Amino acid sequence: MTLLWIAFAVLLLPALWLLVLPLRQARKLHDRQQDFEANDTSAEQNVAIFERRLTSLEAARERGDIDDARFEEDRLELERSLLEDTQNLKRRPLKKYTSGRFVVPLVMVSVVAVSVVWYQFQGAEGDLMLLETRREVQADPDASLAMYIERMETQAERQPDNPNVWSELFPLYRETGQVEKAANTLERLIDIEGRVAPLLAQLAQLRFFMAERELTSEVQALVDETLEQDPRQPTVLGLLGVHAFDRGEYETAIDRWRRALANIEEEETASSLREGIRVAQRRMGVEPEQADTEQAQGPGIRVDVSLDKSLADTVPDDATVFITARDMEGELPPLAVVRAQVSALPMTVVLDETNAMSPQASLSQVQQTRLIVRVSRSGQATPQPGDLFGDLDGVTVGPVEEDEAVEVVVDRVFE
Template sequence: MSWSEFYLVVSGLITLVILLIVFPWLRKANHAKSDSLNNIQVVKQRLIELEREAREGLISEHDKRQASDELKLALVDETHFEHERKGKATLPVIIGAIVALGAGVVVYMQVNHLSEVDRADEAIRALPALSEKLSSGDMQDFTGDDVANLALAIRTRLRQTPDDDKGWMYLGRLQMSLGQDAQALQAIQRALSINPQNRQNRITYAQALMVSGDEAQLREAQRQLQLLLRANPENDNLALMMAVASAQLGDAKKTRQYFDQVRDKLPADSEMAMRLSSRLEELEQRASTVPTGSTQEQAVQTGFSLTITPADAIIEKIPDQGYLIVFAQDALSENRMPAAVIKIPLQSFPVTVTLSGDNAMMPGYSLTQLQRARLTARISVDEDVTPAPGELQGQITEEVINGEMISRELIIDKELM
């Protein structure tokens, strides 16, 4: 709503309030005037009747004059009373109208937060200049008001255009600079969901994941970086980020692989290089002390660890007996042959299952042959993988990364028709 429209609406509301207050008073005043005129007519009529009665000898001349004087005095008293009552009522009505209008304006301003609206408008006007400073990385000149105004302006703009991935990314970067990691991650995830093909969005997402130090988020950062490096393996910035994420996770093999790619390109006195060298030495020394044949020396399988949960809407449709069938198919081809499948009797949810090369249906065709997998969980009354009406199903699509087990949640949320 523009300010001209706002003022027009407010003017209309004020006019309506004035009419509601004044109309009953005007109506009452009109009634009083009408009653006064009626009384005058009645008095005149009575005076005529007194004249006639005196002529006909029904009353004496003295009685006629006395009755006439009484009627005139009564009319004067009534007229004086009406004027006095009108004079006393006008002032309270005016005061009441002023108070009502003042209260209405105050309440309207409080309810509609007009000061916040003004501030939002000012922030939006300042958005181009603030965005330029943010894009250039020139944050040292930012004041507290600049940061607050920029955040407000971006949020206001995003309410108007919620599918603007650049706006969500700006908001995420700003929140990262303020140390609001959780909020920043949510904003960046929103930007990535709107435009998943934007490479810079994915890089920023990986950076936000690495800030927390949480193992699950570090593994997701490692996965995102693996996808980026698959498309651009010579990118030294991505390789350095992968080395850092792997070092935090304690993955000596990948730390060595990607640190070796960038080691000679870092300055000799680089603090990052010294930290990575120290961490890598620690990890390799720890690995050398692990006995041969231990769990840590075994190769990590490729696949998915899926936590399967039914949506609230389909819980009542789950049969008492049946099977949970979980399988993976190639999402990039028309081949419907499952690369891995698990069938287990129904049990209490949530259920966690692992799909890996051990669950391949055919030799030579497993998850390691896929780049992107369509993961399906289906509740069936029999063990047949073929879909049938009435069965319950959920699906997600994920990238396959060789040598990694990726944890995901899969929700069964629809009934097959």
């Protein structure tokens, strides 16, 4: 933090120098102005102009060009003009060049004070303290996870309203088995950030496992609140899949986990869900390798997905593949989504109601669909420049036949 304040001081120095600059030039400007006023001949020039015009006016009267009444009128106008010009040239006496100097130090102090106060409210001093704490622990030869947690708890006392402190503490408590502290930390984070779906989902999951995988009234309330905000929230869908699996409702568990897979970006979590799906399929007496291609529920589509050979070397094997079915008009959410990896290509998948992301949008609602296959290097669900894709329009939705499949080749680059 000392370096930060030194940097602020260095940045303020040019501003303070600019404020002092007028003081350094005040005497020189005062002398120039005084000299100008002392040698100003504007009044004499105006009088000379007046006299020349008056002489011309008298000569015109003598020639008979104007009468006495016109002469008096024009002379009065000249006198009035001279008077006005002379009055405009009157100046107030110059003040001393030292007058008003006290204002500059006040402005300088105000600039520094306002800058400091503004940073206190709008800056990220608290986050810099967290970074400094992390570095201190990493540099300590006796560093340990317990020491890091202790330092972060100290920061939480100093910065009770900084959400980043609680975001740092929550996984630390969870990983060290301090689940009650983890739950309290998450609740504090929700108080600060608001009741947003991702945080509510994490709290629901934590309370679910704390209750020994029971869907208590508290957990159910959190689940309902989360799904009301985001029906595709993967953490909650994964939790509901676990609950269904424990009760022997394997088809429901598979449905929940598949819907969660369509929205998960972390490969480790996705692998766990895929393993859970395979276990549930074995419990149902279905061979896992046949489950995706033979166990269609309701109307669907069998899809052969492959990657163009010319693009095969441009993406890693662990890049994510999104296989999506959408309505032809593009007005509904995705009707079905399957997630895989490039290493699995070429592959055959069946899209049906089990792959639906919500009950309100599934393949049973349409007769034709558009298939889109996208390869994402980042694993993000939102298309990014550089992603690979292939699509096929007007695919008929109906009973899934084992020997009938449509082919989609990933052969283009998303710009």
